[in-house]
Amino acid sequence: MRWLTTFSAVAALASQALSQDAPTFPFPASCSGVAAARYPYTLDAGWEATKIASGLRQPRTIIFDNLGHMLVLQATSGISVHTFGADGCINSTKTLVQNSGLNHGLSLTPDGKTLYASSQTTVWSWTYDATALTLTGQKTIVASIGQGIHSTRTTVVSPKNPNLILVSVGAAANWDNPTIDPSVGRAIVKVFDASKAPSNGYSFNSQGTVLAYGLRNEVALAFDPNGHVWGAENSGDDFRRTVNGQSTDIHIDNPAEELNYLGDPEKPFTDNWYGYPTCFTVWEPSNFRDNTALKTGSQFVVSPNTTFNDASCDGKSRPPRLSFPAHMAPITNGFDPKGENLYITFHGSWDRQPAQGYFVAEVPFQKGADGNYEPTAAADSKTGYKNIIGSQNPGGCNSPSLTTSSCWRVAGLSWDQAGERLFISSDNSAQGEIFVLRKKA
Template sequence: MRLLATASTVVALLGQALSQDVPSFPFPTTCSGVAAPRFQYTLDSGWEVTKIASGLRQPRTIIFDPLGHMLVLQATSGISVHTFGADGCINSTKTLLQSAGLNHGLSLTPDGTTLYASSQTTAWSWTYDPAAMTLTNQKTVISGMGQGIHSTRTILVSPKDPNLIIVSVGAAANWDNPTIDPSVGRAIVKVFDVSKAPANGYSYNTQGTVLGYGLRNEVALAFDPNGHVWGAENSGDDFRRTVNGQSTDIHIDNPAEELNYLGDPAAPLANTWFGYPTCFTVWEPSNFNDNTALKTGSQFVVSPNQTFSDASCEGKSNPPRLAFPAHMAPITNGFDPAGENLYITFHGSWDRQPAQGYFVAEVPFTKNADGQYEPVAAADSKTGYKNIIGAQSPGSCNSPSLTMSSCWRLAGLSWDAAGERLFISSDNQAQGEIFVLRKKA
């Protein structure tokens, strides 16, 4: 009888939590038993930060359930769930799922009952119990995703329609020319209605709806308060510009990383091509002496010719809404609860000396008269964002691989369930770390 009463109490509390305000936790100034930060960083004066977890294995993605528990995908390891104590620090950790195949994608329906995660080739769903912190009823949702140098598969549930999930697959190589055709199923973001999924799941290449293609590696995806999608793109490496047979190395500062507006997943844009593998974005115009009309945010082709020139991109390709410096490697996007700012983790460069990135950017947004959200800065701005926390000396960071670096490698980013604390992770294999940030009052 006591067990039944306890179970009933838990169910009642869960129902109450899911229907009312989510739990709020204080901001910790220090957490006992957590190692000191492995790498030095700088912090904007308007923020405060505390390290709350150490010793994790490549914590790639962070999300929160409706009860305020933190779920972390640890790449090549699995999914863990963490609870918080009255001091705002982690007070328990549990392994939800062990899986060497999971490397990035993790998302939860708004009601907290269905969890999605992905490997390089497959996406699955589970029934999740936030109170018991358990997973059951594993199903294959999508299979057949292509393989290549970009192995992560971002997966997100639409907050406006939880039956819709978006899944991105990057290019198979630096230059993946077949992706000019969206049916190839790479360099693309697609939408799937899980309520209509076949018994064995969707086939990625042949099913689903194109939200955007010509997106070289759109790892960072987020929904604005309207439920519309914004993506930050990892653009190309080792570029040379060839004009009339003369080749110039432009790779230090070009092409730019991009912030793209992908639109409403329930009503995709009419033109869903974003340029790759033909049209790229300028960060530093001075590298293009042959075309003085180019400016930051303009699109260009690597080898202009009579068939396709820089000007040809206009009207054919969707240009980015904002550009960022080359090679900074955006990994995760996330809006604050009011939609006033978009936050982006930049993993850091390998194809540039001095190195750059290794920070969290704050991109101010505004709500227009028509109710749509967009960045405050103009598309040709170089100052449309600011660094709120980053490596102390990014120019000296050495990153010989995706998981090895002499600096932290910022990856996961998520607001807690109450929208009060911003959590970020570093997936450097030397030590997986999680930090919590808060704006000062």
């Protein structure tokens, strides 16, 4: 009965979000005054795409308010809001807040009245007025977040319980061994009740609830129609496999990027360790000649020994539900309105030649007999997703920094409130762009 009540509540929220309050706009064939795409791309035959914005500063995250306005977090700049005209193109732009520390996290409560955004160290909230396009009453919700090589702090609001916000913090280094203890506050996703936040905000490390840890850098977080959390993980760089003193470079195709089921934020798993910094995921099994039992999706340790080896990960670490090629850098994911597909932006690789990533993936999902959602592909599949739009020549992309590249770097992703148009951004510093996509009828 509890499950039925929960499901009904989430379904009601989804229905409300896609009801009469959700305005619809036509799909534009082109938008006047918008520069052509900065970089060439390929598009799946079942989709159409139009560039609707250019000249933005690192548009990292896209969300929509209940009146259909598009809010964009422009990293190192602030938050802007964009309205649409009758032609489906942007007809006005306004800066809501200027803050050079903002870099990724942006989320609205389902009623559209409270906005959250994050810097590397802090999560703030504001009261948002979608009609006046204003933010007021800034509050600190979470503070004292530690710093490291991963600076983004993904912040998302639970659709099932809008008082709950999830905050993800990555590892402080490629190998961050202290994170085996969740109290260090890194390689972790935590849940906070914003309605009970102290006046100076929660202390990230010592307060809140651990949803999941052992996640090297779980930048992409999304809720399925049940309000359960799915995370996409950036795994490690420059790996060598050492067995009996013999070291082999495996970093080109391993470890895999991961799609992890993190569960219900109101009822975290008791076994919520996902392996880092010990257990990683195989993408290409042929690199592991010492263990022919490994397959795509299996977990492995970099230096197996008599105390802890590949088999030790079984039953201790929660394995990913699906995996992706190494170094593709997933940074945003989101479900379509019916939960039939999960979409993921792959920001692209720097630690691999030839490069890979730089595309938006569509991952088919299905609802099981138990009412839960999961990918249609098996956990050991290499074909559980497809590229719907991506760089024309990803292997030739050169990305010497997080936002500098010879190709676009797909970043933000969001469906509009009507569930009809999919918006994506590229935060390449050479040209910040936003495109709108639609499946062909």
